[in-house]
Amino acid sequence: MMYQALTIAGSDSGGGAGIQADLKTFGLCGVFGTSVITAVTAQNTQGVFDIHQIPPSTIISQLSAIVDDFDIRACKIGMLGDVASIQAVHDFLSVHRSQIGRLVIDPVMIAKGGAKLLQQNAIDALMALLPLADVITPNIPEAQVLTGVQMTCDDDIVQALHRFGQMGVSGVIIKGGHRHDGLCRDWVRLGDEIFCVDANRCSVKNTHGTGCTFSACLTAQLAKGVPMTTAIRRAKSFITHAIKTPIKIGQGIGPVNHWAGAEALNKMSGEYGDAI
Template sequence: MRPQVLTIAGSDSGGGAGIQADLKTFQELGVFGTSVLTAITAQNTLGVHGIEAISTEMINQQIEAVADDFNITACKTGMLVDAERIEAVAKGLERYHFEHVVVDPVMVAKGGASLLQVSAVEALRTKLLPQATIVTPNIPEAEVLAGMEIRTEADRMKAAQAIRALGVDTVIIKGGHTDDVEAVDLIMSETETFCVKAPRIQTKDTHGTGCTFSAALTAELAYGKTLRQAVVDAKQFIHQAIAHGLSLGQGHGPTNHWGHRLAKEEVITVDVMYETSAR
């Protein structure tokens, strides 16, 4: 039986991020995707033009409907809008105890529109992260969660430690917002700390990269892969999705969710910084 996974996120009418990106990624990786919708956006490559949140009652009903019928191995969250909805999702996760919970702390869209109210950050830190097994912030999101600036590799390590202290098992601080030649992601868990690296691709078509990476990671974990192998495979997936861009729209275009089918070369390297046991 194929793994069954769940995404709890907002809808992107442009199809590049959110629920749409997650379900495309799940399908490409051969897992069965279910979904809980938290908000509807009027959105395209030029930006977010409107947001309408789904009621917490409907969010709860969706979680129950999916979790009571399907054997969900891994779940991911994306856009959650505000504290009220974060708390509703956190309660649902606490009730069902999915083996893997990947939190993508979506705060700002590629065009700059806020997708998470400022007042919701505390709920994210105190209600949702303790329910998570993995959190995948980019550098600006990690700065908010850790309450510090990140400028150096040492800063990243310190921020990852601060975020882990909030109760999440593993922190992945993505390196897409740096100007480095390579896109370097830092992964820190209780038993190991390592980096995964890929050549940086110069393109404006990166809409939905965070959603796609976290969805790929969720799928790989559902297959029972180790943390390290799941991260490497997810990084490979999103790298190929960016490398084989579609050049759609007039702004920040979407990634190509079938890019991994067009090129199979391995481009990801792993730099192990700390581990307590063989992996």
């Protein structure tokens, strides 16, 4: 059986993040990837130079084409960009939620180089979309914006996890890459359960596409029927190895090494019969 997944996100002309990173990750995880492009960006390892939002009607047409023909077992949502795009996706999924399987939302707001990928007036619309997800994957700055909780210590992160629950979000992974300590600790809340997933921090500059790649690997695992907790740990292993085995591409913040992530994933247990 060929498992199928969907990514709804922006296109990265530099190939390190967005749709391109998602499709690479899906394929390396043994999942057939489909896509809905919400924006076309002109970017490379040195920055984002232009963003063209796709008309909402075209986003809806892409979504309709996918659900009419493919057996989507899991979907991830990345960059949406503006209110109109968010509203188009929200309206479509409100009707067709059962046709996309498990849903992961990565609330993309800022590119690794600092460029804004979500218009300021779109935050409220994005927050209304989040309860449709099985799990969301904000980093610390994104979680601070969405919850209003400033995260300076572990207790703040736990408070933010509960705040998301009050907002109707059933599953949350707050990624810890922006903290400045020896561990890269992700905080997870699934229902009433809270736990952490740790990895040693890597001192490298090639970190473009980390969030996209993590959420795409998580989506691919869910598409294959892997339980959520195991899927999270696999995605953490994938991105950790993708970061710590850098590849030399571009002159700025280069991409992570998706192939190293896949190699690490292949060494993990194939208890679900899904080894690549």
